[in-house]
Amino acid sequence: MQPFELVTPVGITEAVELGRAVDAVYLAGGTNVVDFLRTGAMRASTLVDIDRLPLRGIDFDGQRLRIGALTRMSELAAEPAVRDRYKFIAESLELSASAQLRNMASIGGNLLQRTRCLYFRERNFKCNKRTPGSGCAARDGENRRHAILGGSEACVATHASDLAVALVAADAEVHLHGPSGEWTSLLETFYLEPESTPEIETRIGRGDLIVAVSVPPVPGGERSVYLKLRERASYEFALVSVAASVDLDGALIREARIALGGVATRPWRARETEARLQGVALDDSGVLREAAASAFVDARPLRDNGFKVELGTRAIVAAVRQAGGGA
Amino acid sequence: MNARLTVNGRGYTLVLDPRESLLDVLRERLDLSGTKKGCDQGACGACTVHIDGRRVLSCLTLAARCEGKQVTTIEGIARDGVLHPLQRAMVEHDGLQCGFCTPGQIMAGIALLEEGHATTREEIREWMSGNLCRCGAYNGIVEAIERARDEMRDAAV
Numbered sequence: 311m312q313p314f315e316l317v318t319p320v321g322i323t324e325a326v327e328l329g330r331a332v333d334a335v336y337l338a339g340g341t342n343v344v345d346f347l348r349t350g351a352m353r354a355s356t357l358v359d360i361d362r363l364p365l366r367g368i369d370f371d372g373q374r375l376r377i378g379a380l381t382r383m384s385e386l387a388a389e390p391a392v393r394d395r396y397k398f399i400a401e402s403l404e405l406s407a408s409a410q411l412r413n414m415a416s417i418g419g420n421l422l423q424r425t426r427c428l429y430f431r432e433r434n435f436k437c438n439k440r441t442p443g444s445g446c447a448a449r450d451g452e453n454r455r456h457a458i459l460g461g462s463e464a465c466v467a468t469h470a471s472d473l474a475v476a477l478v479a480a481d482a483e484v485h486l487h488g489p490s491g492e493w494t495s496l497l498e499t500f501y502l503e504p505e506s507t508p509e510i511e512t513r514i515g516r517g518d519l520i521v522a523v524s525v526p527p528v529p530g531g532e533r534s535v536y537l538k539l540r541e542r543a544s545y546e547f548a549l550v551s552v553a554a555s556v557d558l559d560g561a562l563i564r565e566a567r568i569a570l571g572g573v574a575t576r577p578w579r580a581r582e583t584e585a586r587l588q589g590v591a592l593d594d595s596g597v598l599r600e601a602a603a604s605a606f607v608d609a610r611p612l613r614d615n616g617f618k619v620e621l622g623t624r625a626i627v628a629a630v631r632q633a634g635g636g637a
Numbered sequence: 638m639n640a641r642l643t644v645n646g647r648g649y650t651l652v653l654d655p656r657e658s659l660l661d662v663l664r665e666r667l668d669l670s671g672t673k674k675g676c677d678q679g680a681c682g683a684c685t686v687h688i689d690g691r692r693v694l695s696c697l698t699l700a701a702r703c704e705g706k707q708v709t710t711i712e713g714i715a716r717d718g719v720l721h722p723l724q725r726a727m728v729e730h731d732g733l734q735c736g737f738c739t740p741g742q743i744m745a746g747i748a749l750l751e752e753g754h755a756t757t758r759e760e761i762r763e764w765m766s767g768n769l770c771r772c773g774a775y776n777g778i779v780e781a782i783e784r785a786r787d788e789m790r791d792a793a794v
Contacts, residue, residue: 315655344697409748414698
């Protein structure tokens with residue numbers, strides 16, 4: 311591991327002052343940063359230890375959920391208001407990582423976690439995300455786990471966070487403090503597609519610090535579902551995942567929210583599918599399937615991951631049925 | 638940098654490089670080699686310890702950040718030479734073959750019992766999934782946790 315300095319600011323203003331330096335990285339739970347510094351996939355000359363800043367805790371005022379950025383994954387998953395009203399958020403957390411990692415990892419860090427693309431991790435391979443301009447080993451390599459949506463010539467790595475998929479479905483916002491003040495973004499548009507600059511993954515600027523995430527009410531959130539399909543029964547990243555909520559008007563879908571993980575370069579909201587589901591009967595299998603398939607019209611499968619189109623389509627159908635209260 | 642660590646109730650004052658993981662400090666500086674280094678990248682669970690009562694991975698924890706916290710390792714589990722019920726149950730139920738993952742399994746298992754996520758075999762398997770066993774002693778490990786759960790419940794009545 312390259313040497314670094316570990317500094318501990320006492321407040322948010324001081325943290326941002328330290329965090330805006332070149333090669334400074336914020337350190338919260340450390341599960342991602344410590345690992346990637348060790349493998350060399352990330353570099354930092356200064357680690358700004360933000361863990362003791364007062365950014366931990368969950369507040370639900372009966373309408374909106376506000377989550378401090380340093381809240382642990384395990385703490386958010388256990389929160390009664392989350393389990394009752396945003397079931398897919400709790401499920402996305404408990405289907406992530408392991409109990410030990412969930413005790414360590416922060417919510418802010420989870421949203422900024424780096425891809426699990428093996429070529430990003432291994433310094434011996436080309437990777438435009440790790441070393442801009444070096445090329446992409448995944449496009450013509452082992453790409454079973456890579457993206458079929460939102461990719462570019464430069465990068466087809468998937469976004470790794472399950473939580474981000476559920477939060478994007480929930481219309482969550484992310485709140486930041488930075489060198490030029492406070493700002494807020496819809497989480498969905500906070501994430502960027504790789505295009506020709508895959509090293510830039512979000513709208514975050516140098517020194518910007520996530521301080522909180524807030525979530526508005528989700529119609530049907532109490533029955534919402536996070537369906538995660540993977541190659542092991544547990545402790546594994548998604549091949550395909552679906553966050554779904556369904557608000558019913560009798561037997562008809564009034565509003566559905568669908569976001570996908572494991573298939574795209576960023577947490578992926580399936581808006582076309584949502585539009586097609588409006589007014590549809592939950593037991594209308596043909597229309598449900600067509601609506602689900604519309605999420606993958608623009609899919610660009612690679613050598614090894616064409617199966618994600620069919621798997622994703624079926625996963626959406628299953629998640630929508632479950633979120634609507636059917637089998 | 639100077640740091641004062643508390644491990645198994647005992648205080649240690651150390652000069653640390655900020656890069657040193659808690660795992661390396663336990664094993665190489667404090668002679669507490671019960672905590673094992675498996676993958677050193679947060680994937681295997683062999684290095685599981687408790688910090689302030691919660692199970693975490695010591696390989697991804699920078700030792701310098703543990704100042705003021707209570708670290709518990711496998712060496713701090715037995716009381717006056719008497720094994721914890723889960724340690725005993727692991728022996729009785731053959732919850733190990735080579736034994737390398739065992740300290741991590743026990744530290745994760747003790748936390749699991751305290752968290753209350755050991756009600757069914759399925760729940761135990763899910764909440765222990767962060768601890769890999771390359772020998773495949775999983776059935777024995779799950780049985781040992783069930784046994785320790787029942788024994789601790791009976792003792793509490």
